C-alpha cells in the first residue's frame with residue numbers, strides 16, 4: 183500500500199451557545215459548526231514505527247510525538263482494528279495553532295480517514311464516528327464538514343441545510359488561547375455576575391439565514407457565548423473586532439475559543455478588501471480570506 187493523503191478543513195462556530203458546567207467537566211452546547219476553506223493535509227505512509235512530522239509556517243507548540251492529536255488518532259484506530267500502529271504521519275499545517283479553528287481536531291479526523299484506508303479498513307466511515315468523539319468534541323465535525331448543528335458537548339451532529347457560499351476573513355493572532363482556560367473563564371465570569379445559564383437553544387434566525395443564503399441576516403445572527411471570556415483573557419481582540427466592523431463586515435466574532443477573529447463579508451471582492459484593510463490596520467498577525475461551507479476530511 184502506498185501513502186494516503188487527506189485534506190481537512192478548519193471550522194468557525196456560527197452560533198456557540200454554552201449551557202451550565204456538567205459533572206463530567208464539559209458544557210452542553212448548541213454549536214453550529216461551519217467548515218471553511220483553510221485546510222491542513224495529513225499523509226499516512228507505511229513505516230516500521232509511529233512517527234510524526236509537522237510542516238508549515240507557524241507550527242510552534244505542535245507536538246511531534248504521541249501527544250499529537252493525529253498520532254493519538256492513529257493509535258486509537260490501530261487498537262480498535264487490532265493492527266500495529268506503524269505509520270509515518272506528515273502534517274502540513276495551514277490552520278492556525280490553538281486559534282479556535284479546531285486545527286488539532288482536523289488533523290485527528292484526517293489521520294483517522296488516512297489510516298483507515300492505509301490499513302485496509304475498507305469503507306469504514308461509519309466506524310470512525312465513535313473514535314472521533316473519543317478524541318475530542320470537535321473531531322466528528324471535521325469528518326463531516328459542511329454546516330452542522332452540534333449538541334451534547336458538540337459531538338452529536340445534525341447537518342444543516344444552507345444555500346450558496348459565504349465569504350469570510352479570519353484575523354490570526356500572535357499566540358493561542360487554551361480551550362479549557364477559555365471555558366473556565368466563561369464559568370468564572372458567569373459566577374461573578376450570579377448568572378445561571380438556561381439550556382442552550384438553536385437560533386431560528388440563524389437557521390433561516392443559512393437556508394436562504396442571506397449573508398446580511400447571517401451576519402446579524404452570529405453569536406458566541408465564549409467571546410466575553412476570550413476578550414477577558416485577550417482584551418486586544420476588541421480592537422480587531424472593531425476594525426473589521428469599521429470596514430463593513432456584516433458580522434464580527436471570535437472564532438470558538440479564540441483568539442482568531444472571524445468576519446463575514448458581502449462577497450468575495452468585499453472579503454478581499456477586508457483582508458487588505460485588516461492587514462494594514464495592524465490589529466492582527468495576518469488576515470486570510472476563505473469561504474464556506476466546504477466538505478470534511480477527504481482523501482486527495
Ligand SMILES: C[C@](O)(CO)[C@H](O)COP(=O)(O)OP(=O)(O)OC[C@H]1O[C@@H](n2ccc(N)nc2=O)[C@H](O)[C@@H]1O
Pocket residue numbers: 195198207208209210211213282284287317318319320321334335336361362365438439
Ligand atoms: C470551543 C470549541 O472549539 C467549539 O467548537 C469546542 O467546544 C472545543 O472542542 P475541543 O477542542 O475538541 O475540546 P475537547 O478536547 O473535547 O475538550 C477540551 C476541554 O474543553 C472544555 N470543553 C469542551 C467542550 C465542551 N462542550 N465543554 C467544555 O467545557 C473542557 O474543559 C474540556 O476538558
Ligand SMILES: Nc1ncnc2c1ncn2[C@@H]1O[C@H](COP(=O)(O)OP(=O)(O)OP(=O)(O)O)[C@@H](O)[C@H]1O
Pocket residue numbers: 243244245249250251252273278279280281282283284285286287289290320358359361438439440
Ligand atoms: N495536530 C495538532 N495541531 C495543532 N495542535 C495540536 C496538534 N496536536 C496536538 N496539539 C496541541 O493542541 C493544542 C490546541 O491546538 P488546536 O490548534 O487544536 O487548538 P484550537 O484550534 O484552539 O482547538 P479548538 O478550536 O478545537 O478548541 C496546541 O497548542 C497543541 O499543544
